[in-house]
Amino acid sequence: MTKDAAIEVRHLIKNYKGVIQPAVNNISFTIEKGEIWGLLGPNGAGKTTTISILCGLLKSDGGEVIIHGYRHDSNSHAIKQIISMVPQDIALYPSLTAFENLHYIGNMYGMQGKILKDRIHECLNAFGLENFANKPVENFSGGMKRRINLIAGILHKPQIVFMDEPTVGVDVQSRNMITGFLKELNGQGITIVYTSHLLEEAQNLCSHIAIIDYGTMIASGTPAELIHQHACANLEEVFLKLTGRKLRD
């Protein structure tokens, strides 16, 4: 593992029972510390499976994953302390207030007392939700829910954040705020692993892009490198050129 690698994946394989084609087929990559690393691919390409293995939600059938120097299969507790996952769905309890949701999540990471309360208010303030701390999340707009969802992922100051389409279904203002915050977070040295179908957003946000299809990595590089390498005008053209125009299930 290189000194500056946040995540190193070697020959990762994952098969699902009853499916002939591997969901992840011998892929290897390295994510440097402080990168915004975009994982792109059509539906069913293997993005979610890959992220799930990196987060410890799924066991791989082969290969090796090393996160911040910790081998994945034997140091899951240490890894869980430094990573975080922001799911695509609003993974919060709707009937609880924003503060109650964040307090519970903070407790689950071992945070408590004044440190936790201060951190919750700091994050709510940063996302413009300070005045909504004691309102149930079910009364929030879609954009506000996404922002709270994001705060829940960064509350314990993780070193690596996995984000599954963090801006899906939000208005332009909320998206702008979220992407701005992700850049700010990245500026603090936090590594972000990001998946999205919004290729323009990925092109602007990510320092490195990997495109995966049928469980295999088919392209990897900076957005500029990929566009240049495939002689396209933008990342969307590269994506379509590599994955085809056929509809996926």
Add this chain to the structure above:
Amino acid sequence: MLRLIATIRKEILLLKRDRSGLAIMFLMPMILVTIMALIQDAPFRDYQELKIPLLLINHDEGDVGKKIEQGLITSKIFEVTNFNGTEKEARRKVANGDFEIGIIVPGDASEKLNARIDQFVEETLHSLELPVNDSIEKVHGPSETTIPVFFAPDIKKSFKNSVLSSIMHVSSRLETQSILNEFKSVLNEGEKDTTSEEIKDFIRFKESESGNTVVLHELNSVQHNVPAWTLFGMFFIVISLAGSMIKERTDGSYLRIRTMPGSYLTVMAGKMIAYLLVCLSQCVLMILTGIYLLPLLGLPQLVIGNNIPAIGLVATCCGLAATGYGILVGTLFNTHQQSATFGSVSVVILAALGGIWVPVYVMPEIIRILATYSPLYWGLQAFQSLFLSTGNATDILFPSLKLLLFFLITLSIAYFINKYKNN
């Protein structure tokens, strides 16, 4: 520990905010226990307290009529009303349901019985080659006395049989006493022994306690329904618990929790403890309902005995069994609709088998056998042994252990299903 406490607090907050869930968990069992106790009060009294209204027409002026009446009264089963009207009127009253039973003692009942006894005594003495008293009259023709007994039309056959058996008991006792009197009279050369009126039964049956348990209270509607519906309410948390688990899975919270440090078992333990507290609160609420609310509605007051720690132990075991089952249902199914349907139907079936609606002893034999496999039955047995009797350690230990075993088995199955699903 922080994760455990945080999870318990979160679950309690979620339950507090879920008003319909709270109504299902607390209000529904309270309403059910009140309604069912009121509905079943009369049948329970019928079995144990109420006397059967009986209409008696006594045409006999001899001893038989008097003794039948006396026997029916002293049996304490019947509420005897003497009727001076015609047989037709008596039959109409019984047919109308004013009385459950009608009995007509014919005018020649004493005469026929005495003649029959005389004949029996003569034949017996003759067979023993003893001198026969000349005063004994020879009986010619049939001497059997037929006493018509008729029932209200809605009376069940089993009830008729038990009533006829009680009347036969009265009648045979009368016959035996008369025969003995006659023997004494003959053997003492005509002098009737006054003590013969006081002849007692040689064999008496006395209700005694089974095992080492001492029965303190009779089973009545309240004593049956309060523990029964408490258990039903406890097991009905399955719907809420399973629904909460499925919701966490579908909205991504489950994924988020699994990426957090620590074991997922801690999170599940927090959930279980929160729902166990709900079960224990339900139990306290239902007991208070039985003690304070139901008597206001004219029902008997619930008696719970003195062994409060044992009641707590049984309630905890029942609560654990219910949460274990809820976790299994929540793990097994993927949608809230599936879990709610299966959860509610299965709890209703287990409740029916377990004797929640009606006591198991009135059920057919096959159901009585099946009942022994229902965790609600085990819980009910344990509660009733504590509420109705002195319920020693064995009485509650065995059902409690079965409930704990049920909890461990359901939890283990849920664990393996969850493991399978996650891979």
